[in-house]
Amino acid sequence: MSGTQERKTWIDCRDVSLGYEGRAIWEGLNFQVRSGDYLCIVGENGSGKSTLLKSLLGLLRPLSGAIVRHVDLRRGAIGYLPQQTRAQKDFPATVFEVVLSGFLSGSGIRFLHTPAEKSTALMNMGKLGVLELKDACYRELSGGQQQRVLLARALCAAGELLVLDEPVTGLDPAAALDLYRTLEYLNKKEGIAIVMVTHDIRSALRYATAILHAGQNRWFYGTPEEYLASPYGKRFGGERA
Amino acid sequence: MSLLLQMFTYPFIVRAFVVGILVSLCAALLGVPLVLKRYSMIGDGLSHVSFGALAVALACGWAPLPVSIPVVILAAVVLLRMTENSPMGADAAIAVTSASALAIGVIVTSLTTGMTTDVDSYMFGSILAMDRADVALSVALCAAVLVLFVLFYHQLFAITFDENFSRATGVKVGLYSTLLSVLTALTIVLGMRLVGAMLISSLVIFPALSAMRIRKSFRGVVICAAVISVVSFCAGLTLSYLVSTPVGATVVIVNLIVFLGCCAARRLKS
Numbered sequence: 001m002s003g004t005q006e007r008k009t010w011i012d013c014r015d016v017s018l019g020y021e022g023r024a025i026w027e028g029l030n031f032q033v034r035s036g037d038y039l040c041i042v043g044e045n046g047s048g049k050s051t052l053l054k055s056l057l058g059l060l061r062p063l064s065g066a067i068v069r070h071v072d073l074r075r076g077a078i079g080y081l082p083q084q085t086r087a088q089k090d091f092p093a094t095v096f097e098v099v100l101s102g103f104l105s106g107s108g109i110r111f112l113h114t115p116a117e118k119s120t121a122l123m124n125m126g127k128l129g130v131l132e133l134k135d136a137c138y139r140e141l142s143g144g145q146q147q148r149v150l151l152a153r154a155l156c157a158a159g160e161l162l163v164l165d166e167p168v169t170g171l172d173p174a175a176a177l178d179l180y181r182t183l184e185y186l187n188k189k190e191g192i193a194i195v196m197v198t199h200d201i202r203s204a205l206r207y208a209t210a211i212l213h214a215g216q217n218r219w220f221y222g223t224p225e226e227y228l229a230s231p232y233g234k235r236f237g238g239e240r241a
Numbered sequence: 242m243s244l245l246l247q248m249f250t251y252p253f254i255v256r257a258f259v260v261g262i263l264v265s266l267c268a269a270l271l272g273v274p275l276v277l278k279r280y281s282m283i284g285d286g287l288s289h290v291s292f293g294a295l296a297v298a299l300a301c302g303w304a305p306l307p308v309s310i311p312v313v314i315l316a317a318v319v320l321l322r323m324t325e326n327s328p329m330g331a332d333a334a335i336a337v338t339s340a341s342a343l344a345i346g347v348i349v350t351s352l353t354t355g356m357t358t359d360v361d362s363y364m365f366g367s368i369l370a371m372d373r374a375d376v377a378l379s380v381a382l383c384a385a386v387l388v389l390f391v392l393f394y395h396q397l398f399a400i401t402f403d404e405n406f407s408r409a410t411g412v413k414v415g416l417y418s419t420l421l422s423v424l425t426a427l428t429i430v431l432g433m434r435l436v437g438a439m440l441i442s443s444l445v446i447f448p449a450l451s452a453m454r455i456r457k458s459f460r461g462v463v464i465c466a467a468v469i470s471v472v473s474f475c476a477g478l479t480l481s482y483l484v485s486t487p488v489g490a491t492v493v494i495v496n497l498i499v500f501l502g503c504c505a506a507r508r509l510k511s
Binding site for chain 1: 277278279408409453457460
């Protein structure tokens with residue numbers, strides 16, 4: 001990511017209200033995600049983090065306002081790392097099969113992946129250090145390795161914006177640190193924008209360029225420094241301050 | 242050996258082989274995503290729905306298949322749409338539907354025709370009683386299932402592995418889930434003629450489970466399940482001819498033996 005290049009605004013939330021059946025959980029939400037950004041969404045359970053995530057992914061319409069996505073994202077090109085399901089942990093598929101499945105967006109009928117897709121997949125696996133696991137069985141990998149494979153798949157779906165839903169949940173501290181370092185690399189060196197829902201407030205404060213805190217019908221958006229100075233940050237992130 | 246050769250001189254046995262191979266192929270292919278999505282009992286549920294629909298059709302004097310196919314497709318679509326988030330779990334929904342449909346079928350039958358051979362054949366299969374029209378219909382439906390499965394292989398893999406990711410990247414998850422439901426429903430209705438409502442779900446589950454023990458890739462599992470299913474069916478039908486046991490039950494037992502073999506093979510490896 002060169003500094004001279006114009007930073008694209010991938011997601012622009014303009015005065016957005018979100019919720020279900022007319023009952024708003026989020027109101028008057030304004031923020032942007034631009035290339036090179038690292039946004040962490042924090043807050044208590046049930047504060048609407050998943051609702052926000054669904055809306056950012058385009059799976060839930062806002063009650064009012066608009067979530068404007070960059071034209072390059074129109075074809076569903078968001079690299080999403082969902083929380084793992086129980087069924088997945090025991091899934092018979094090779095790492096290569098899983099990573100290649102990231103290319104499906106918008107494609108119709110076809111039997112084979114193109115050579116270009118295959119080489120991109122291999123490149124992404126290389127970036128995440130899972131290339132030598134190409135033919136390994138997904139269910140036999142460690143939790144950290146599985147997350148890397150899913151990240152490689154997410155990169156195949158979209159090379160510019162990653163949306164992660166509690167990626168370190170269930171990982172041991174070493175694997176979590178490893179994952180954070182990888183994300184930092186992708187963010188700093190490749191300029192990939194990262195949006196992450198997390199409970200790990202320490203790491204959020206350490207790596208993020210912006211924090212979005214979800215509270216009961218209120219929210220806070222700002223840099224980690226601003227966040228720590230705010231009433232939310234004083235209570236929630238107090239340990240570091 | 243001559244006994245085996247003699248077997249193929251009977252046209253009804255040849256027909257049974259043709260239909261059986263096709264249906265067990267379809268069941269095995271669809272079984273892989275179904276088992277992985279934790280829908281193993283769907284075959285059981287749908288076959289009971291089909292039984293209920295057939296009983297009503299017989300009682301009213303309607304043709305059985307035109308009634309049961311749409312009813313089973315509808316049930317499949319509804320049941321497979323149930324996710325873990327629905328108020329009632331998918332397993333409970335399948336159990337409730339299955340039991341209710343069976344009860345309706347039994348009551349309608351007892352009030353009208355009584356337990357005729359027709360009803361019996363739907364419970365336990367009537368593979369040796371297939372006529373030409375049955376064979377033609379089965380071949381057409383199986384061909385449709387196979388073609389659609391191959392065409393949408395990648396999409397089916399994606400929604401089986403990770404529905405949320407697929408949805409977020411723009412895959413029409415609803416469309417492909419419905420496709421899977423329709424294909425499953427068709428296979429179940431056809432399979433009932435083969436091994437009966439009581440045993441059809443085993444044709445869906447066993448090959449997928451066996452293949453999952455010994456294969457590591459999704460493609461490997463799909464191909465292996467198809468091979469296991471067809472081989473088990475042929476072995477089961479031949480065995481039942483040789484020792485005069487019911488066809489459906491014999492095929493299931495062969496599948497069970499293969500499954501136990503695969504479990505043992507996995508244990509030996511690790």
